[in-house]
Amino acid sequence: MPELPEVEILARHLRPLLQGRTIQSVKIRQPAVLEPTSPTCFKRQLRGAKFLGLTRRGKYLLFELRAKTSRTRFVLLGHLGMTGRMFLAHKHRPLPKHAAVVLNLGAKNFIYDDTRYFGRLTLDLTPVEKLGPEPLEAAFTPEHLARELKRSRQPVKVKLLDQSLVAGIGNIYASEALFLAGISPRRAANRLTRAQVTQLWRAIREVLGEAIEGGSTIPLNFSVHDSDGLFYYGSAAGEDDFYTERLRIYDRAGQPCLHCHTPVQRIVQAARSTFFCPRCQKA
DNA sequence: CACCATGTTCCTTG
DNA sequence: CCAAGGAACATGGT
DSSP: OOSHHHHHHHHHHHHHHHTTOBOOEEEESOGGGGTTSOHHHHHHHHTTOEEEEEEEETTEEEEEEEOTTTOOEEEEEEEOTTTEEEEEEETTSOOOTTEEEEEEOSSEEEEEEESSOOSEEESOOHHHHTOOOOTTSTTOOHHHHHHHHHTOOSBHHHHHTOTTTSSSOOHHHHHHHHHHHTOOTTSBGGGOOHHHHHHHHHHHHHHHHHHHHHHHHOGGGTEEEOTTSOEEESOOTTHHHHHHHTOSSTTOTTSBOTTTOOBOEEEEETTEEEEEOTTTSOO
């Protein structure tokens, strides 16, 4: 469940579990997720390396490691795509069907599982260089947002998915932020008023911040104890209901708007679903 | 069989 | 060079 808030929650969860652990061996079951890094290069670099830290940038996870022989630091980049999960599990647990990469840490394995294999676990860091500012940090200002939106005639909803504008907003939170800001997703990015830009800026931060808080304070939303007593990100029974209950507009087509009870509309923009209230978010 | 799915990149077109 | 649109990637759920 990977947009910025979910990735942030995962990073906070994994950080203390990985810190100080050494990779004993590496199993690659789906080489495509390493691209453009080769399996040979990947194994050579990771075997014997130790986890020093873990940070997040947009929807990416940056695993900081120290190499075995050279003692040099390097970064392993992770991305969950649409269906990726990363978690620790006891070494004797059977691997999930779509486990793409398994890092043996001794008693436990670090598993990257991804049904559709759209995600990445790679040594290539170039995607991170193209990202815009972090939406919850000081570099993301209303002025930045205004300047970037001015350059585009695309619908504002589509533009919010551009990771070079601001990093971490995905299809769900784009709809959520526009709903909170009371702006139509169809409005051309460069035609928002100054007041709307400020509203949108505020809404983006509120929606993402709230999702991190909500997800991180309620254990059921993000983890469940497996038979080994280990945390497991995702796939908790009842999680989907819980998760969607927190969303105000996404996936609510036909249901009454929480503000005015007008039926929520679903439209398609850039081949992706957008949800909005035609009354609260007028064009 | 149809359509839908939390993402990104590549290719084409203008 | 840039903006914008669409296909591709691969698998599963309804």
